[in-house]
Amino acid sequence: MTELEKNIHTKAFKELTEEVSKRIGVDYSTYSKKHLRRRFHARMRVTGQRTFSSYLSYLRDSDEEIEKLKKLLTVNVTKFKRDEEVWDILREDVIPTLIEGKKDDIFKRLKFWSAGCATGEEPYSLAISFLESSMLENFDCNILATDIDKEALSFARRGVYPPKALKNVTEHEKKVYFEKRDGEWAVTDKIKELVEFRHIDILKNDFEKNFDLISCRNLMIYFNTEAKSNLTERLVGSLREGGFLILGMSETLRFPARDKMEKYHLRRRVFRKKKGIDYRV
Numbered sequence: 001m002t003e004l005e006k007n008i009h010t011k012a013f014k015e016l017t018e019e020v021s022k023r024i025g026v027d028y029s030t031y032s033k034k035h036l037r038r039r040f041h042a043r044m045r046v047t048g049q050r051t052f053s054s055y056l057s058y059l060r061d062s063d064e065e066i067e068k069l070k071k072l073l074t075v076n077v078t079k080f081k082r083d084e085e086v087w088d089i090l091r092e093d094v095i096p097t098l099i100e101g102k103k104d105d106i107f108k109r110l111k112f113w114s115a116g117c118a119t120g121e122e123p124y125s126l127a128i129s130f131l132e133s134s135m136l137e138n139f140d141c142n143i144l145a146t147d148i149d150k151e152a153l154s155f156a157r158r159g160v161y162p163p164k165a166l167k168n169v170t171e172h173e174k175k176v177y178f179e180k181r182d183g184e185w186a187v188t189d190k191i192k193e194l195v196e197f198r199h200i201d202i203l204k205n206d207f208e209k210n211f212d213l214i215s216c217r218n219l220m221i222y223f224n225t226e227a228k229s230n231l232t233e234r235l236v237g238s239l240r241e242g243g244f245l246i247l248g249m250s251e252t253l254r255f256p257a258r259d260k261m262e263k264y265h266l267r268r269r270v271f272r273k274k275k276g277i278d279y280r281v
């Protein structure tokens with residue numbers, strides 16, 4: 001097959017992006033153009049379309065094609081305790097630090113947010129880490145888990161996983177926090193009760209405030225530079241002073257959010273909000 005059209009700065013690419021945004025209901029103009037091109041190319045190859053405008057015509061006539069493209073654009077890959085070392089830091093350092101800081105409060109409660117939770121493995125891992133860290137403490141925890149993908153959220157609410165999703169879960173954790181059902185692993189009610197799933201477009205909807213910890217991992221990589229900058233600034237605005245932000249291993253904090261955060265564990269992308277700065281956003 002002859003080469004596929006590459007230029008992402010054309011009217012045709014813009015029109016294709018607009019059509020896809022309208023049909024899927026997600027504003028892809030804020031996503032990285034290179035990410036979009038990779039996904040468009042994958043479908044153009046299969047459907048035999050060489051140019052963005054011919055693929056646009058093809059797509060306009062086909063509901064089936066838009067569903068296939070949507071599946072490609074939505075990257076839901078995740079697992080329990082993804083990047084294990086991050087979870088060691090959470091359990092042994094971050095969560096105990098948060099508990100210690102609030103031990104004299106009247107309401108002994110931590111507030112976490114898993115932003116871009118996909119099929120739920122991340123917020124449930126947060127719940128397990130919290131319970132493991134707070135065993136001897138009389139603390140409560142609310143975990144908000146949000147995603148733009150409604151199908152992923154339904155799967156998450158069910159909370160039943162194939163064995164490969166639990167590769168990083170210890171035997172002890174399996175025994176205490178899961179039940180085996182027909183060869184799959186179901187999270188127990190004790191874990192489920194801590195997590196509230198909600199449908200949110202992180203680029204559009206307002207955020208709650210005063211989180212002790214926000215995990216926003218492997219989501220920003222798909223956005224353009226401006227959207228990444230805005231998003232990190234808004235995430236920092238939603239953290240309380242001294243709260244933690246965890247990003248994906250290939251993600252980083254951008255200006256102006258960068259100046260408001262301490263590099264708590266840079267290699268593992270754990271940041272902590274500095275105290276005493278004017279945080280109005």
Ligand SMILES: C[S@@+](CC[C@H](N)C(=O)[O-])C[C@H]1O[C@@H](n2cnc3c(N)ncnc32)[C@H](O)[C@@H]1O
Nearest residue numbers: 075077078116118147148149201202217218219
């Ligand atoms: C690769 S998963 C990351 C899952 C988990 N955080 C992890 O690191 O394992 C990225 C998730 O971001 C979600 N997402 C993409 N764009 C979004 C948006 N604008 N608002 C909310 N979620 C979004 C996708 O639906 C997907 O479930």
